[in-house]
Amino acid sequence: MxxxxxxxxxxxxxxxxxxxxxxxxxxxxxxxxxxxxxxxxxxxxxxxxxxxxxxxxxxxxxxxxxxxxxxxxxxxxxxxCAPLPGAEETIGRLRAEGRSVVLTTGFSRTTQDAILAALGWQDIADLTLCPADAGRGRPYPDMVLTALLRTGTESVRQIAVAGDTAYDMLSGVRSGAAVVAGVTTGAHAAPDLRAAGATHVLGSVAELPSLIPEPAR
Incomplete structure (x- = not known):
């Protein structure tokens, strides 16, 4: 987040x-x-x-x-606390295309809920997860795999992970996600994201939908 x-x-x-x-x-x-x-x-x-x-x-x-x-x-x-430009629109677009969106964090559930409440985002995603919900936090793949299980996704190859840190990238790679996209709006720069296994580096999460083929209708 x-x-x-x-x-x-x-x-x-x-x-x-x-x-x-x-x-x-x-x-x-x-x-x-x-x-x-x-x-x-x-x-x-x-x-x-x-x-x-x-x-x-x-x-x-x-x-x-x-x-x-x-x-x-x-x-x-x-x-x-404020949304990054394009974030709300991106989440809305992905869900409108029939995709499940899961927001994950390294914070506790209490802090995650405080952020969601401050933004009015309590219902913006299909699911929100913190480390306690999954067992272990990043760089382990637990939250990504918990998202797969709870959303009923059929395969890890149907997952796209996006994040701004090297640990996000490691978590995505270890989960087997097909797309592991680093965004340069946060903690780590493009070289660090690539070194940690990013399949793509984006200037913003708003670029994420263009990486994913539209689902069959």
Missing amino acids: AGTTVADDGLVEAAFSRAAQELGVEPGSPEHARHLDHVRATMGESKITVFRTLFGTEERARRANAAFERAYAGLVDSGV
Whole structure:
């Protein structure tokens, strides 16, 4: 979602900085810079997994994750969350063509629901998934395969995955999706997306429908 269909505008980094400060990592410190580099490199991964790597113990990781979720929800509620240009129209077009659209995220269900509510997107997609719904988050293929099962899709080769991070690309490749499209509106640049296995690199998710043949009528 963030960076692919939803404008991020630095919300993840801002929320992380607030969470890290609660755990004693001061903004501007070398430790904060190292942590922020890791957050940027792992955009798209389940956030609790990121915090486990950064803070070592499960208790500290859960504290950091809870602080991050509170901070992000507060930023979303402040009205800075917005759809990326063409995202709503693209989702509407795909569904009008008879395709199932599933929105996935590395955030928790609580944060995902807050984003959907802020945008008025509660009914925009056929299904929304977070890591807890599938078992594991990206770069594992679990959310893509859960989407396949829950939408009744017949084959992984009928799936198109779109995302703005290298972890999105890895997840799509590992699932066997026919189209794994990287978009350059978010965290990672075209070379990173290609290196992670993107079959296509797009300037916007609005270009996605043109990659997919229209379904037989």
